[in-house]
Amino acid sequence: MNYIIKIHFVILLSRQGKVRLTKWYSPYSQKERTKVIRELSGLILTRGPKLCNFVEWKGYKVVYRRYASLYFCMCIDADDNELEILEIIHHFVEILDRYFGSVCELDLIFNFHKAYYILDEILIAGEFQEPSKKTVARLIAAQDSLVETAQEQASSISNMIGQATK
């Protein structure tokens, strides 16, 4: 099935080729996903510094950018605007940075769900959503507090007793 879509997937790779986050907006089976990641890490991690941030891959274009030890990669159609994607990547990194307070790879490893929530505020269905960093931060905070209050209620004593006697 052909999807009308802007960004086909987002992958975060570490310099050693470890996957730190994947999000697929076009449908890929698990097998295809593994293959894509393998091919792309071969393509991107081998590229030296001071080269352009775009690689052609199977008729698509993968835009990547390295931040410290992490490569942020997004796959788009060949005739899409690469510079725009670079700005989206940067936007994403800035929001992560703001949320985690100078984000590092470990933050993403141990809070991978949070990274997904943030990404979901920026991209939906492969479309860029939210230009304002402040709004994203506010939305994420609202979600977090919703979850936290629910958690507090859930972990009240009565609840624990209820669970233990189940």
Next chain:
Amino acid sequence: MAGGSSSSSSSFSTAPAPSLVDSLFQRSLDDLIKALRSQPAGAEPSLLSRAVAEIRREIRSPDPDTKAVALQKLTYLSSLHGLDASWAAFHALELLPSPSPLHKRLAYVAASLSFHPSTTDVLPLSTHQLRKDLSPSSPPPFSSLALHLLSLSASPDLALHLAPDLLPLLSPRSSPSSPLRPKAAAAALRTLSVCPDVAPLLFKPLVDCLSSPDLRVVSAAVGAFAELASSGDPTPYLPLAPEFYRVLAESGSNWILIKLLKIFTRLAPLEPRLAARLVDPLCDLLRRSSAQSLVFECVRTVFSGLPDHDRAVRLAVDKVREFLASADDPNLRYLGLRALSMLGPRHSWAVEESREAVIRSLADPDPNIRREALHLIMVMVFDSNVVEISVLLVNYAMKSDPIFANELLDAVLTTCRRNVYELIVDFDWYVSLLGEMARNPHCTRGEEIERQIVDIGLRVRDARPELVRVARGLLIDPALLGNPFLCRILSAAAWVSGEYVEFSRNPLELVEALLQPRTSLLPPLVRAVYIQAVFKVLAFCFSTYIDQLEISQLSSLGNSTTGGASSIVESNTAAAASCIADGIAGMESTDGIATVGPLSENDEVEVHGRARNLLGLIHMLREILTWKTEEQGFIKDNRIGEIVNLLQSMFSEELGPVSVNAQNRVPVPEGLVLEENLADLAWTLTEDDTAPSMSISFSLRSHQHGKTKDAAASSVRSASLLAEHRKRHGLYYLPTEKDETESNDYPRANDPLLPASQGDVPEDLVKLTKQSLIPRKVKHTKPRPVVIKLDEGDGVSTFPSTTVKESKDDLLSGAIHDALLGEGKPSSSQKRYSDKSSRGRVKDIADTGESVSQSKENLESGNREHRSSGSKSKHRGHGKERHRSPQKNEEKEEKNHRNSARSSHHHERHKHRPRGEALLNVAPRAPVIQHFLL
């Protein structure tokens, strides 16, 4: 808590259901991550499989917390370690209705990562929960999660069912600054794209989003339209142009502007008045904007949308030159090259202006930039500059790294081959260039070069002498024999020099080259070609020799020469003739047999058989020579005359190119009903190991060289003969002089440029092309030789290509067209729910009769049919478009088929439906646009 979890929980591995102990001692995600990180590299797979076993047990727990944590761990493992999570789709579904926001969030993330619209079979089960979470009464974060899931894994069914639930979220009545509205717009786009039937429902709200005061909503809506317009037929969106134009004028956000420009790129070519109105704002943006992404988008819009507006093009080209000149930003250099390649040949002046930068980019450190530059240069190749550019690239390939060298060679080969060598005027030059490519140490394109050498031999009569000369250069170089990539080229060279031996200056030398000992390095099939070539050369030498004798005898008798002495002899010098005579003597002696003899024992039947043929010929020749010594007047011997005639007729018929469509032209004999017979066969044959072969092979002439004159007993030759050969032909064991071909008398087309092959690369490159890239008139000193073309055969690959998406997009844009023009019409999609396959849907739409899209489709398919039928006659004119891969053509042809099938379908329908209705619906379109734009 999780310290000893793995050991304690393993004791429960046989338990059918997880217990409380399980949930108490469950490993959290953090524990799992830490365990994975502290693991030595090799142990990961076993740890992962243990973790999955754990998760499989925990996920069945009735306790939602345990289940949620298990799901979370699985999500982590599947998204970062590539483990399969599709088996847990149902468990994710189980958690979706959870009242706990945490669980719900986990479940939604798990579902959105693992659900697949076509393979997840529990997907329909999520419909109800999604609808519930989408409803305005549920908290916005929940709706947001549901929108995400819907947009990621919408199947056509799901899209159809949930589209009405998107309406309240899309409408401005939901709280004005709701963060959900832009998300709903994005989800609506996805819903539309998987299920065009919902267009009547969703399109209007989406259009309303354009006039929202909230910039995020506008941005999302514009983004949706940008994707819709750029992925299919943009015509249906043309009536919205004024709306887009208004947003363009009002919006200051670069994000929105970029998306808008994408839409205008598609719309401007459709409506000249729109293009004219765009020039000013675009020029303004080009001048003022500091955001390179926006500038690049402007450039793209100008180049592909407004190529007729010189002012805008001029400004955009200046920007591109700035891009190309930015030394510190490879991205801009890359995009500059890409932008230039968007310009059509009409604006080749722009490339010409930046020629130096483009050529310099061939030496860029970034391979992607090099490739882009190469691509751009190849687009600029015309028959006036093909020589300069090809020589430049082939020379540069000598110095560049192996991968790029082959890309360069590829580019030259494919460009020059295009449309039966349409660009090549001087085939002598091209043939020698092919020879030069073969000598590139990195060359791995043997197959293509082989194909072209043989092809030119067959098609271009005038190029044959040069071909033979180049082939000789390749064959006598023993250094080339060891390179496995070159053996295909050598095979072509051997074939050429055998087939066109009459142009050879020294056939004897050829025979020696073809039989040199190092040929044992070649694969058997190539050796077979070599031996066959020797056979041809020998046969030729023999008949020439006899002819020669005949002439001398006849002339000494005072008779006039008859047709027997062909032009061949005349073209050969006397020296060559004597050489041939020597050759026979030489061949006939031990020499040839020494090499061929052992071959007759070869395992490979091809080599074996041909070696036998050759030996048979040699033995026969030897006998003839003995006749000569016996009686002086042997010419009068009838047997010799017969043999000469036989040999000549064996190779006299000229080989020609075979049309790809030749098979089609074989008339089917009357009374032969293929399908029926085959159907019978299929019915009668139970085992399928006797599947009938569908391909019938045939050749232009049957090569009856087989009947070897009862192969003479192959004389066993000792190794000493080989040693003797080495002594005699020491030449073949010395390193050859590289420039042998160049030292020959033929004036090289590229001589003046050769000295540039050393020194600083980019400077040289620039120097090399004093020649401009733009086409200009040149006077050719010699006329282009005739190139045999087979009308249909060579032109199969000519239809303009289309994207695979087309049929689907037609469907979508047709539906949107409807939604836009017939907004009042009730949706007729209600009864089509069950139909799943897109083919089925195509038919359905036709049946329910949305006449606008129908008549449009009719028009299109009609056009296409016209194009494909007319393409035969248009071949010559459309040279640039013709270079398409055959695959695409197949697709295209298939599509033609389908379309024509569809259109015939429509025709049938039109019979019993009033024609006026269709016209009525089409008519309002033109006035609407006029009204908006003027």
